[in-house]
Structures are given as structure tokens and as C-alpha cells.
Amino acid sequence: MKIIALEEHLANQEVLDAWRALPPGYQDDSLEIFDEPLIEARLADLAGERIRSMDDAGVDVQVLSLTTPGMANLKATAAVSLARRTNDLIAETVAAKPDRFEGFATLPTPDPEAAAAELRRAVETLGLKGAMIFGRVGERNMDHPSFRPLYEAAAQLRVPLYVHPQLPCRAVRDAYYTGFGPQVEVAFAGPGIGWHYETGVQLIRLILSGTLDRHPDLxxxxxxxxxxxxxxxxxxxxxxxxxxxxxxxxxxxxxxVSYTPSGIFNHEYLRRTVKAVGVERVLFSADYPFIDAGLGGARGFLEQAELAPREKELIAHGNWERLTAR
Structure with missing residues (x-):
């Protein structure tokens, strides 16, 4: 069973330096989550340790993507040039090991027109499979009219957009996630729960805006x-x-919409997702390097699932291959 994992992250030193150089009001506090040598080294590594970890977990292919917050917090000009270099790096990594890697583009969403153009370049010239985006950009929610060129481009290219969490805006954080000290507040507003409500609400906003009525195949x-x-x-x-x-x-x-576990290897959640949307809407992800899948953890999760062999194959690779066939 070939396993393709979709939410597998990287961040090189140039990107980390750009994030850390931002003034305090623009920085993403969740950077603290991987502000440790081991995680930083694994994000930057695109060969040895990454391949060994894939083999240990039972993952055959990673679809590489820049981790949160992507380009969302950068100034537009800086975001455009850095996104281009990051996508070139991802494409070079895929070209060096096409049997082990595929790639999602990172997009300069502070400039939506440039983001649309970069998505076209990444897909048509670099061969990437779609893009990972991070919901809101500043005070602009995903449904803001300025982002229409990006959704039009994705629909025309027939490629998926993976919506990854980011921290809620400051007003929401102040209202719901403060009062417990800095470390607890970042965890509470971030991977503890705030990331996930933020991302789900952003997608509902996008649907309510009529974007998927304008682009019914997006x-x-x-x-x-x-x-x-x-x-x-x-x-x-x-x-x-x-x-x-x-x-x-x-x-x-x-x-x-399709759905992945992001390293939450919970069979009850898998059963509920299949019941809610059907097995054809379930993909796989391990959330490297933030989740340690352990020895055979990724493969074991699928092998032990109470599903027919054909259904396991669909989740492992078949649904992804169908979704990205062009």
C-alpha cells in the first residue's frame, strides 16, 4: 500500500529569518512551537533525516509545504520574491527525488494578484500539485473580494488549496484566549484549539460568500x-x-472539501469522517515534523483501520491521485 502524506512541512533559514525579522505586531507567536533545534533542523532538512523518518513511519511520499504562517504576515513585495524562491526550492527537491516527494506551492497572499500568478507558475512550470494557504491575511478573511483572482486561478488549473491553520486575529485572541500566561495563551489560541476553530470558520465564511457557487469544481x-x-x-x-x-x-x-488526519491517528475520528462525507473524501497526512509517527505509526494506522482493502488504498493514495489528475 503506497502512502502519500500531504501536510509535511519545511522551512529553510531564509524563511525563518524573514519571519523573525518582522516587527512584533506582525510576528506569528506560534513560531515558538518550533523554536527548538531539533524541529528547526528537521524543517530545514530535505534529504537524510527526513527520508529516514518517512521510512520509519511507513510513508512513501511526502507532499512538501512551507509551514505556518507561510507568507501571510510579510509585506507584499517581500512575500512575492520569497514565495518564488521557496517554490523553486520545493520543485528542486521534488526533481531530485520524484519517487519520494511532491509539492504544494506557497503563495504571496498579501498580494492576491501575485498569488494567482505564482500559483500558475508553480503548477504549470514547476509541476507542483496545488498550494497550501493559511486562511486570513491580516484583517482580510478568506472570503475578502481581493482574493477572487486566487480562487479563479485554482479553479481554472483544477488544483486543490490546502487550508492550514494560523493564529486567530488579535481581537479574537484577546477576547477568548488570554489570562493564562504567554505559553498557555499561545498553545490555547494555537494548536490547542484556536487554530482549528479559526480555520473551520474561515472556510465556512468562504462558502457563505458564494465562492463555491461561482467555482463549483474548486x-x-x-x-x-x-x-x-x-x-x-x-x-x-x-x-x-x-x-x-x-x-x-x-x-x-x-x-x-477533502479531509486529512494531520497526524491525529484516531480511529473514531476516521470512522466519523467516513460516515460524514464518504471514504472518497479522506486523504492522509502525518504532520511531519511536528507529530512523531514513530516506528510504522503512519502505516499502522491505516492497516489497522476497520475498512475494506480498497478503502484503505483510496485514503493512502488513490483519492489524492484522483484529486490531482490533470
Whole structure:
């Protein structure tokens, strides 16, 4: 069984330096999560240790992507040039080991027109499979009209956009996640729970804006078993009568979104996801290097799943190959 893992991260020194050089108001505090030598070294390594970790976990192919916050916090000019160099690096890494790596583009989303152009270059010239984006850019939510060129480009190219979490905006953090000291607050607003509500809400906003009515074949991917919101499809019915969407909101989650575990190897979540959207909407991810899959952990999770062999193959690689066939 060939296993392709989709949320597998990198960050080279140039990107880390750019993030750390930002003034305090623009920095992403979740950088503290990988501000340790081992994680930083694994993010930068694109050969030896990464390949050994893949082999240990039972992962055959990683789809490489820049980790959070991507280019979202940079000034537009800096984001455009750095995204281009990062995508060149990803493409070079894929070309050196095409049997072990594929790639998601990173996009200069502070400049949506440039992001659309870079997505086209990354897919048509570099051969990358789509892009990883990080939801909101500053105060602009995913549904902001300025991002329409990006969604138009992805729809025309027929490539997926993987929506990765980032920290909620400062007003939300101040309202809900403060009062416990810096370390707890970052964990609370970040990977503890805040990341996931933020990402799920951003996708709901995008749907409510009519983006998927304008582009009915546009495809997104959510990690962490649907970023909380997937398991509330029944409650989303309250939005149907209040909106002017072309379809029930739950249909967008079943027809325009795919889902990965992001290293949360929980069989109950897998069963609930398959029940909610069907096995054809489930992909695989291990969230390297932030989750330690251990010896055979990634492969073991799928092998032990209460699914038919064909269904396991779909999650392991078949659904991804279908989604990215061009």
C-alpha cells in the first residue's frame, strides 16, 4: 500500500529569518512551537533525516509545504520574491527525488494578484500539485473580494488549496484566549484549539460568500479531521434558510472539501469522517515534523483501520491521485 502524506512541512533559514525579522505586531507567536533545534533542523532538512523518518513511519511520499504562517504576515513585495524562491526550492527537491516527494506551492497572499500568478507558475512550470494557504491575511478573511483572482486561478488549473491553520486575529485572541500566561495563551489560541476553530470558520465564511457557487469544481483540503466544523454539518442547516447559497451548506463540505488526519491517528475520528462525507473524501497526512509517527505509526494506522482493502488504498493514495489528475 503506497502512502502519500500531504501536510509535511519545511522551512529553510531564509524563511525563518524573514519571519523573525518582522516587527512584533506582525510576528506569528506560534513560531515558538518550533523554536527548538531539533524541529528547526528537521524543517530545514530535505534529504537524510527526513527520508529516514518517512521510512520509519511507513510513508512513501511526502507532499512538501512551507509551514505556518507561510507568507501571510510579510509585506507584499517581500512575500512575492520569497514565495518564488521557496517554490523553486520545493520543485528542486521534488526533481531530485520524484519517487519520494511532491509539492504544494506557497503563495504571496498579501498580494492576491501575485498569488494567482505564482500559483500558475508553480503548477504549470514547476509541476507542483496545488498550494497550501493559511486562511486570513491580516484583517482580510478568506472570503475578502481581493482574493477572487486566487480562487479563479485554482479553479481554472483544477488544483486543490490546502487550508492550514494560523493564529486567530488579535481581537479574537484577546477576547477568548488570554489570562493564562504567554505559553498557555499561545498553545490555547494555537494548536490547542484556536487554530482549528479559526480555520473551520474561515472556510465556512468562504462558502457563505458564494465562492463555491461561482467555482463549483474548486477543491479545498482541511486537516485535523475537518478543523472542528466537519462534525457539525447537521447544525449548519440553520444557515441554509438564512443564506442564498445554491446548495445546502453541508453539500459543499461533501463535494468541495477533502479531509486529512494531520497526524491525529484516531480511529473514531476516521470512522466519523467516513460516515460524514464518504471514504472518497479522506486523504492522509502525518504532520511531519511536528507529530512523531514513530516506528510504522503512519502505516499502522491505516492497516489497522476497520475498512475494506480498497478503502484503505483510496485514503493512502488513490483519492489524492484522483484529486490531482490533470
Amino acid at each position: 477543491q479545498f483540503i482541511l486537516g485535523h479531521w475537518g478543523e472542528v466544523v466537519l462534525f457539525y454539518l447537521e447544525r449548519m442547516a440553520f444557515l441554509d434558510g438564512a443564506s442564498s447559497l445554491h446548495r445546502p451548506l453541508r453539500d459543499y463540505f461533501r463535494q468541495n
